[in-house]
């Protein structure tokens with residue numbers, strides 16, 4: 060695999076690259092142009108010193124790992140994708156587009172509080188006997204580096220598949236957090252079947268027009284999608300969110316006045332769409348919310364074999380009892396969030 064690291068000044072991308080190299084058998088791929096910048100002490104790196112130490116340790120070998128341009132670098136990694144490579148030298152959105160086409164590439168962004176990044180930067184200046192900038196000057200550099208039109212790093216960080224928040228106060232703390240995270244897990248490159256179908260269910264939910272709650276689901280057999288569904292009013296009726304269902308628009312609590320609701324549930328829509336004939340043994344329903352009671356009995360009746368849900372609903376226990384009695388497997392699967400991951404000693408923490 061190839062991990063590309065991007066992020067703000069002193070956010071820690073080089074520290075993370077260093078960890079991957081020292082602990083997880085990664086090798087650094089570099090651009091020659093970037094290497095010059097480094098010597099000129101561009102204010103966007105953390106661990107140039109350590110990187111250059113590595114270079115000294117194995118200069119003969121690393122000479123092969125410095126490339127004239129990003130395409131040559133990518134071609135090199137493509138032929139050797141089963142080995143572990145890391146680069147911090149992706150500089151612009153067009154280059155990134157080409158990297159993101161490859162299934163072995165993972166873009167990881169690293170961010171940290173600006174006050175902490177300033178402190179790290181000032182410490183580094185002092186180590187090199189340079190005058191550290193004051194906070195205001197650093198903030199101006201930082202704004203330019205991140206947000207300059209067309210060339211700001213935010214174009215890169217915005218597209219990261221994994222987003223890390225490096226608030227760790229020491230390298231040791233960072234290493235502990237990275238150990239717990241398993242950044243190099245191949246599963247990050249490609250969703251497994253559960254993740255894939257659950258993401259499709261979440262996508263379907265975005266089409267929902269019901270005022271009460273967005274719900275989406277996907278009906279699958281032999282890993283093929285039979286149908287999808289989301290909740291809302293029936294065809295030709297005014298959408299729920301345009302006033303189509305008076306009950307939903309009254310905003311009563313969950314479950315109140317259900318019998319007067321005009322909205323069809325996501326699961327019902329998926330079943331209607333699939334038709335009885337196509338739902339045979341082995342059909343699995345992926346839904347982002349655990350089915351309600353009235354959907355549950357229908358799922359049992361048409362012969363669904365398994366229900367996989369992501370989020371709980373207030374009738375979970377009753378639904379579970381019915382499905383069990385009907386011989387339908389029920390399983391909760393919540394896909395890993397692509398929210399921000401806090402890198403702190405306590406390990407992986409996610410905010411949505």
Ligand SMILES: [Zn+2]
Nearest residue numbers: 269299307322
């Ligand atoms: Zn509704």
Ligand SMILES: [Zn+2]
Nearest residue numbers: 304307320321
């Ligand atoms: Zn309704």
Ligand SMILES: [Zn+2]
Nearest residue numbers: 324350351354
């Ligand atoms: Zn339902």
